Each structure stands twice: as structure tokens, then as C-alpha cells.
Amino acid sequence: MTTAPRPRNVTAAVLVLWLLLVCAVGAGDARSRAAGSVTVLATWTGGEGMAFKKVLADFTAETGISVVYQGTTALREVLLSEVDAGASPDVAILPSPGEVADYAERKEALKSLDGVLDRAQWDSYDPLWTPKFNGHRYAFPVKADLKSVVWYDAQRHQPGDLAALAADGRQWCAGMGDGAASGWPGTDWIEDILLQQRGRAVYEKWAAGELPWTSPELTGAWKTFRSVFPAGPAKKALGNSFGGAAAGMTATPPRCAMEHQGTFTRGAYPSAFKEDFADSARVLPGADRDSTAHEVSADFAAMFHATPQAERLMRYLASDRARTTWTTDPPKGTYPPFFVNKALPDSVRYTDPVSRRAADRLRTPGARCLDASDSMPPPLRTAFQRAVLKFLSDPDQDLNALLRELDRVRERERGAPWFPHVCG
Template sequence: MSAAARSRDVTAAVLGLWLVALSFLSAGDMGGRQPRGRVSVLASWTGAEGDAFRRMLNTFTQRTGIRVDYQGTTALREVLRSEVEAETPPDIAVLPSPGEVAGYADAGDMVRLDRTIPERTLQQYGPLWKPTLRGGGAVYGVAIKADLKSIVWHDRNRRPSALPALAADGRQWCVGMGGDATAGWPGTDWIEDILLQQQGKNVYQAWATGGLPWTDRRVTRAWRAWGSLFGTDTARTALITDFREAGGKLFGPNPPCALEHQGSFIRGGYARPADADFAFSAGLIPETDARSTVREVSGDFATMFRDTPQARQLIRYLASADAQQGWAENTAEAHTRPFSANSTVPLDAQGDDGVARRIARALKNSGALCLDASDAMPTRMRLAFQRAVLAYLSDTRKDPIGLLRILEKVRKSLRADRGQPWLSRVCG
């Protein structure tokens, strides 16, 4: 054999070895499985949260051989809307509000989940974690992540007995309304929680599902109670402060504010999460009874836009207790773990974090929970609510009744529009 021929044989052998090696490397994240199709997922989690979610998706790939194309974006609503309108939606999207789930489901853009997720799995979720449209029992979204909202954060070194006096002083609240395109939503949380703690579940649910006028005296009372808490300086500071920055002022030797009314997710944004503790908001926010045990919550709902075998496998996996427990346990040690709405996920999923375990325990009491009202409302109602909050904070000396009359016009318009669905219930 000539030298040239031997050289060609050696080159071919080396290339063959490289191809074999590359095939093993490419299958490494699937545990040696051959690819068995792909599935696309869109959600809002980026950064450390996105990394933790990807690890859960990688476990799915290792078990099934199905590759997952994950896109995390803080502009989820805009991205999803454009993709749906272009008729190129993701297979699965995780939406941060049940109201959006209702809108897409009513428009016929979504696939029913109660025909894909086993009934025994769906039974592990309370009714508010698998919301249905008014007049129907079909399930289009299941909460794969949950957060507790009726809480007030403070430095763990503060005595609980000191909190009521601090709460009565509007200057002691760390408040930020900024939130990019959704500015104002922290204010909607305040008003929702005040109404829930003042009036209870029945009144709250009637309002959140479009059955109670915004001008009702009980809704008006909640707005006035919130407005009476803040002085002009605090209100104006809130308008120019991003919600992600407000709570950073809680800690340190001479903090300018002592309390933050914010959901459980915010703890992950604190520089030192271990320094943060919480108390339930009842009795601390204006004109509420400390004996109240009802809590406001929020969820991230897994939905399916394209019915493929791969999407069906993944949606069943995402809803399972096994996946959600693994998601929490495999979150990097330096970061807070996600909370589950699945009743069978054990408290052990939160490790030895006592604060997180208290939150997880509260989320299991589904009979005393109500979904975030603005999240449950049609998009136009929610956006009008957010704008009204900002307008009210610009001058809390004015009575809010004028703003509430405007919101009531929006509610009546949406109630008359069959293309704007409301949820049938928001409380467990």
C-alpha cells in the first residue's frame, strides 16, 4: 500500500473515532438515549431561576430522550402574543396569571389538559390551582409553581411585638411600584389583600370574577384604607422605585424602612435571604383583623398550545410531584427554592429552611387561599387596575371614587363582551 493510501486510511479512522466520541457527547444529557423528538417551552424564568428550571427539564430529557428547547424571557406576554398571532406558538408555555390562561383558552388557542394529565395527578391540586372558565369544567392550566402573597417581610432581628407599631407608620413601609410594562401591580396586591382581609373570601371572589362592582362600598373602603396609610412623600417615592429595589432597604444598621408587603418570591431577590423573616399581613395592613386566616396567593400555570406526543409527556411530567420536588431540591444552595401547589410534595423539599417551610405549609391549606385577583381578571381589566393604582398614588388626598367609576365602566364593558372570559372561581 502506498504512503498516500495509508495516510487516507489513518485519516478515515481518526474521523470515525471522532464521530463516535461526538455521538456519545451529544447524548450525554440524555443518559445515552437516542433523541426521541423535541418540545419547546416558553416561561418567564431567567438567571438563577431559569437555571433551576432547566435542570428539571434536563432530568426529563435524560428519562425520555426528548430534547427540550427552553426560552426564558421577562417579556413573556409580548413574546407569546406575537408567536400565537404568527401561528407559531411554543408547545408549552408557563403563564403567570390564570386570567391569561382563560383568554387563550376561550379563543381556542390552547389544548385541554384534563384529557392528558391523569386524574390522580389533577386530584393532587386544589380547585384554584387548576382554574376553569365560567360555565365550563375543562382544565387548561395547572400551577406548577406557587407563591404566598398575604405576608409582610422584615429583618429577622426585629421583635414580632414591634411590628404593629411599625406598620401603623406609613413611612416604615418599603414600597416600589415600578415593574417595566406592568408598573403598578404591587399596588394592586395591596388593595386585593386589604379587601380579602377586611371582607373575606366570598366578597373577594365575587369582585375578582367580575360579579361585584368596583364602586361597591366594600371595594371603596379597601382603596381608601390603603391611601390613608401613606403620606405624600412615601407615595411619590413608591412611584419612582422599582419593586425589585424597594425591599433592599430593609436590612442594615439604620434602614430607612422596616416592612415590605410582597409575595414569597421576593425573598430570592434580597442580598441576604437568610436575614429575612415574615409575618402574615392580617392585622398589619390597614383596618384588618389579625385573626384572619385567609391568604392571597399566585401561581405559574403550565399550558399546552400544541398537541404532540412530546408535549403530552412533558406536561404530565411538569404537573407531577416528582418533578416539582426535584426542581426544589436541585436548586443551587445559594438560592431560594420554588414552592409547589401540588399537595403531595413534602415540606422536606424546602430542606432545613424554616422560613420556606412555613410558606410551604401555608400553601398546602388550599381551603383558605385565594388567587391574586388582578391576575385572574381579563387583561384589559388588569391593566386598567394597574394604571388606576398609579394615578391614585400620585395624589392620595383625592377620593378614589372617580377612578373606581372608570374601572366600573371597564368591568361592565368586559362583562358584555363574550370574547373576554372571567374565571368561575379564585378561592379554594
């Protein structure tokens, strides 16, 4: 009996399999090269970046189009420099509606999406999310977050406890730091106070640049903000980053009891922590307790080059397949993103009751108002953020002088594009 041929047969089989694999990879590379590529810029890094890259990988698997992705926490600075240099990405995910307006009208850098998405895709969004500039639509929300909520430890507190705690600034887990964008958590506070105290009409008028910063309504919101953050709590908030604020709630023993932050903050809480949220109207000092209004925010997909590959990516990002991929098996420490489409397929699921409640709030018709400063011209938004930092650094300073300076910036930006409707 001879056995010598067996090794040669095994070796030959392995060689054939290796050649088939090489051919398959080569064919895939050839398909990708033939299909072309698309460049994408967004703010997502870490776990959020990993989740979005999974979506982009699914797009490549479906189309053969390769994607070159850049995630940066300094998107505004990076994108401005690239646009000015004539080297903008094909697609960018803009974190504020004000930037959509700025690039669409003032810089004329965006390409119309009117004929890119089909009628059913456009109709799946309420008009709030897809405004027109010069008669055209330039962006749509790929994901969104609910604001006007207060997070708390459901094992230590009941929702009814929070209003009594809210007047004590030491009970708030707050951080204002975020690099060049530091101060925006404070702008969220002032916006939400105004919305919950004065209602939608006043909020919309201010967000459109039609209500002076020195008005009694807005001055009152700043004074409420000061009452919550007098000298001690203000100093602590200035010293914390927004991402580290939640650590005070989860410390042993806890150093604070509540956090005023959007739903994107959930990833900052440890998995064993039992967080829940209450509507800010039930908690903030001076708020109308019957208010059902919520601030909301979104990340908007916009196209800077109208290539076939970019157009195909835009259609994919507006599809149920992309949303299903995005919510399936999120990276550890992250939660599935939220969407504002009127109807979502059963494959887009939220497994915990807190996420389901937030997702329902975002899609329920009613008073949903886009983040006001995000909707303003970027120079005014930046001035607002800096004013918050200045205000907290010296609570005894002249508030009227600070607000008059913001009115001067508002007047300078009068001819800039403003987001047309922030509530819907």
C-alpha cells in the same frame, strides 16, 4: 529492554476512548433527534431561569426529547404576538389564571389536558388550582407563592411590633416599578386590604366582576391604601422598582422596616439577613386580626400544541421527579420553589424554617384566594395597575372618578372569560 511500543499503546488507547466518546455523543444526538423536541416559553430568567433549565435538562435526560427554552420578562407581549402570528410555543408557563382563561376561551389557543395528566396527578391538586373552562382543564400550577405576608428583619423587630409601625408609610419598603406591568405591587396591596378587612365572600364577588369598584367595601380598601401611602411615601414607592424595595430594609442604617410582598421576594434579601414573615391580617390597618385568609399566586403550565413531546413534558412537569429536581441545590441567591400538591415526597425538602412554614401555609386547607387582578380579564388587570400609579402620583385626586373608570372597563369586559372560583 525496549520501551518504544508504550507510546504507541497509550496513543492507541486514547484514540479508542476518543472514538467511543464521539460515538456516544453521536448516539445521544441521534436519540434526541429521534425523540424530537419541544419549545417552552416562561417568565423565568436569571437564577429562576437557571433552576428551571435544570428541570428541563432532567426531562431531556429521561426522555431524549430536546427542549428549546425562552425566558422573557415580557411574556404577555411575546406570547400574544406569537399566537397572533400562528407561531406559538408548544408549552407556555402562564403567570396568571386570567391568562389561562383568556387563551382557553376567548382565543381558543390552548389544548385540553384532560387525557394528558393521569387521574392521580389531577387528584393531587385542590379544585381551586385546576378549574374547567367549557368542561375541560387546560392548565395546572407548576409552582406557587404565598401572599398576604409582611416581611421584616427578625433581628430588629418582633411580630408584635409590626402593627404599630404599619400606619407610618415611611416604614414600608415599597416599589411599584416593573416595566410595562408597573403598579401590580399596589394592586396586591388593595386586594389584600379588601380580603383582610371584608373577608372571602366580598373578595370573591369583586374578583368575579360582580361587585362594583365604587362599592363602599372597595372604596374603603383604596382609602386605607391612601392612608398608608400619603404624598411622601407614595412618591418614594413610585420611584422604586419592586425588586429594589427590599434594599431599604437591609441598608445600614435601615431606611424602612417592612415589605408587603409574596414569598418570591426572598431571593432579594442577602444571605446574612434574617428575614421572617408575619400574616398581613396581624399587620395591615383595619384588618380583621382573626382572619386566616391568604392571597396566593401560581404559574400555570399550558399547552398550545398537542404533540407527543409536549404532552410528555406536561406529564413530567406534574411529576414528583420534576419537583424534586427543582428543589435540589437551587442556584445561589435563589430559594426552592413552593408547590400546592396535597402530598409531596420526602425528596422535596425545605431546609429552613421560614420556607417550611410558607410551604405548609400554601397546602393547608382553608381560605386561600387567588390574586384577584391576576384572575380578571387582562385588560381590566392592566387598567387596575395604571389606576394605582395614577392614584399614587396624586393622592388628592378624585377617587370616585378613578373607580368609575375601572367600572367602565369592567362593563366592557363583561363578556370576557372570568376565572370561575378564586377562593378555596
